Amino acid sequence: MTPTHRFIDTGGVRMHIAEAGGGDPVIFCHGFPHTWYVWHRQLAAVSAAGYRAIAPDLRGAGRTEAPAAIDDYTNEAVIGDLLALLDDIGAEQAVFAGVDFGAALLWELGLRAPERVRGLVVLNNPFAPRAPKRPGYYWAKMAERHFLHLQYFLEPGVADAHLAEQPREFLSRVYYALSGDFHYLDVWQNPPGTRYIDALPEAPELPWSWLSAGEFDTLAADFERTGFTGGLNWYRAIDRNWELTEEYAGAAPQVPVYFAYGEKDPDMEGFSGRDPLDTMRAALPDLRAVQRIPGAGHLVQLESTTAVNEFLLGAVGELTA
DSSP states (O other): OOOOOEEOOOOOOOOEEEEEOOEEEEEEEEEOOOOOOHHHHHHHHHHHHOOOOEEOOOOTSTSOOOOSSGGGHHHHHHHHHHHHHHHHTSSSOOOEEEEEHHHHHHHHHHHHHHHGGGEEEEEEEOOOOOSSSOHHHHHHHHTTTOOOHHHHHHHEEEEEEEEHHHHHHHHHHHHHSSSSSSGGGGGSSSSSTOOOOOHHHHHHHHOOOOHHHHHHHHHHHHHHOOOSHHHHHHHTTHHHHHHHHHGGGTTOOSOOEEEETTTHIIIIIIISSSSSSHHHHHHOOTTTEEEEEEEESSSSSHHHHHHHHHHHHHHHHHHOO
C-alpha cells in the first residue's frame, strides 16, 4: 500500500506525515540521520494487517520544519507534536514504535503522557533511569580518549558544515558502519579531533543485501536538500532534556513495552551501560517481550525486516486485541 502524504500544524511546527491504511493507529518515530522513510517497509506491513500506520518526519527532518532554537528540539517539545498528531487523527491513544532518537522520545512520552500510549515497541535503545549527571559530562570524558560522534556534534556549525560537504558519502558510510556488517566501535580507534566522515569506514557500493540503491537515493535526497542541522540539534538538546526531566528521576514508564534489538547494535554494545537488558527489566513494570535479532545492527528494521515486522505485528496485535 503506497502511503499518502500531508502536513499538520502541531502548534509548534508544520509537520509532514506519511500514512497508510485504516484502523487502530500505529505511529513510527525515526532517529538520525533518518526520515520517515526508514519505516516505509513497516508502514506497508502494518497497513496491510489492518492498522493505520503513520510515520512523521520529526522536527528538523525531511519535509517538517526545522526551527532554529535548540530548545525547540527537546523531547518535551516533540512530544507536543505527537500529541497534536493524535488529536489530528481523533485518537485518544496509539501504539508507538521508535528507534534511536525516536526510542528516547518514546521513553519520555511514556512518562509525560502515559494516558495517550496504548503501548511502546522500541528498537535498540533500551530504557535506563535518568543519569545522575547530564549526558554531556560523560561524553566529554569519553571524547578525551578517542573520537566520539556525540561530542563532535555539539558545537553548532562544525559538523553541520562537514557533513553537508558530502551528504551522500556521509550517509552511505554511517549507515554501513552502524549495520551488522561492520563493528561500529572500531570508529573509536580514531583520535579526538577527527572529522566524523574520516572516522567512518568506506562503504561498499550499493545495493547492499538490506538496502537498495533506490531506497538510499530517497533517504539521501532529503538531506541533500536540507542539510543536517535539524537532526544535529537533537544532540544539542540532550543536556536540556536531562534538565527538563528532573521530576522523573527514578521514574519509569508504566505502559506496556515490547523491545527488540539487533545482535550487533552499537548502542547496545557501547552506549547503554554494562547490563542494559537487566537494567531495563528491573526498571519497567510492564515489559512484555524482549527479542534479540541475530546479525542485525542499528537499522534493524531495514536489515532484518521480516523479523522486525513479525515482532511488531505480534505486539500490535496483543495491544489492540
